[in-house]
Amino acid sequence: MAEIHLKSLAHSYSASPQSPADYAIREMDHIWHQGGAYALLGPSGCGKSTLLNIISGLLQPSDGDILFDGVRVNELSPKERNIAQVFQFPVIYDSMSVYDNLAFPLRNAKMPEAKIKAKVSEVADILELTPLLKNKAKNLTADEKQKISMGRGLVRDDVSAILFDEPLTVIDPHLKWKLRRKLKQIHEQFNLTMVYVTHDQLEASTFADKIAVMYGGQIVQFGTPRELFESPNHTFVGFFIGSPGMNLIEVDRADGGVSFDGIHLPLSDTLTRFLSDHPSDNIKVGIRPEFVHVWDEASEEALQCDVTACEDLGTYKILTMRLGGQEIKARLDEDQPIPNGKAYVSFPQQWLKVYVDEFLLEEDAL
Numbered sequence: 001m002a003e004i005h006l007k008s009l010a011h012s013y014s015a016s017p018q019s020p021a022d023y024a025i026r027e028m029d030h031i032w033h034q035g036g037a038y039a040l041l042g043p044s045g046c047g048k049s050t051l052l053n054i055i056s057g058l059l060q061p062s063d064g065d066i067l068f069d070g071v072r073v074n075e076l077s078p079k080e081r082n083i084a085q086v087f088q089f090p091v092i093y094d095s096m097s098v099y100d101n102l103a104f105p106l107r108n109a110k111m112p113e114a115k116i117k118a119k120v121s122e123v124a125d126i127l128e129l130t131p132l133l134k135n136k137a138k139n140l141t142a143d144e145k146q147k148i149s150m151g152r153g154l155v156r157d158d159v160s161a162i163l164f165d166e167p168l169t170v171i172d173p174h175l176k177w178k179l180r181r182k183l184k185q186i187h188e189q190f191n192l193t194m195v196y197v198t199h200d201q202l203e204a205s206t207f208a209d210k211i212a213v214m215y216g217g218q219i220v221q222f223g224t225p226r227e228l229f230e231s232p233n234h235t236f237v238g239f240f241i242g243s244p245g246m247n248l249i250e251v252d253r254a255d256g257g258v259s260f261d262g263i264h265l266p267l268s269d270t271l272t273r274f275l276s277d278h279p280s281d282n283i284k285v286g287i288r289p290e291f292v293h294v295w296d297e298a299s300e301e302a303l304q305c306d307v308t309a310c311e312d313l314g315t316y317k318i319l320t321m322r323l324g325g326q327e328i329k330a331r332l333d334e335d336q337p338i339p340n341g342k343a344y345v346s347f348p349q350q351w352l353k354v355y356v357d358e359f360l361l362e363e364d365a366l
């Protein structure tokens, strides 16, 4: 197992990149600690597969270093790096038995047959493949085949890390949760460094202890699922994580706070001062629907909205309102009454986030 350090790493598929937009990976420094269960989460095209292929050695980065336990591995092949990679589509030998597929990497490493047998049995047991060991891989279902792909990484004692590139894409929805749980169990049992690529936030948060959110070739936040929810570092994280995502409103500077559409939102003194240090006019405020307080009567600090829709999702409701020219969503508990026509909202200061040039202004950083 290894700590994987990406040092001043960048990659462009163009031979002569002219601007940051020409980079699939913009310059980054990042560490995947040994034994961590990580997810790399982001939308299509943000650079997840590129980053994974750079770590595994399938792709050479245009700039920077990849260090495994402090040793530069840029020039090493995937095999020399001892990285196991599980792709969207299972990579297995159809004509071989399940046993031979699992034994393959060990036979390549010239492990004695008795040891191979013990290792294959152990991993087959964990993956619930034991009854299939004698079967030809060809006739198996997609999830069984994908379990073999995973198993081929797990049988090896020498792997530096296992990288998963959207491994559940071809798996039936009702089996996905089962395989995800299995992966989590394997992580706990084997103490492996695992990086799991997905564009699905549920998959990321059920698998990983920490999630790296990628956007436009950058890791814009690396944190626990709770940190990403409670304190998104970037407007993209606010928008992408959560269902529905964060309410984001473009605002102007105002005395003691910010304003939009003639509505004044007060900010703490420290945040106001901090904001005045930033020259940019690209300012947004964000608040998650879960943290918007909804009242059915007017009060001094509540802002009047028009209710435009209410979606009942069984255990909770999503209320859509218009505040000035902005659409605001709030999450109501199951038993909370739905305001009729007009509603009054307030934004607790603790949960009202301010973003300058899309990045969070942090009071703690003062």
Ligand SMILES: Nc1ncnc2c1ncn2[C@@H]1O[C@H](COP(=O)(O)OP(=O)(O)OP(=O)(O)O)[C@@H](O)[C@H]1O
Binding pocket: 013, 024, 042, 043, 044, 045, 046, 047, 048, 049, 050, 051, 199
């Ligand atoms: N072989 C390639 N040649 C040129 N550009 C590429 C190549 N592979 C990827 N790209 C570009 O690099 C950027 C990042 O792509 P990448 O496949 O890494 O993203 P991704 O987040 O994995 O997307 P997806 O979830 O759709 O697989 C995209 O703009 C893509 O078009």
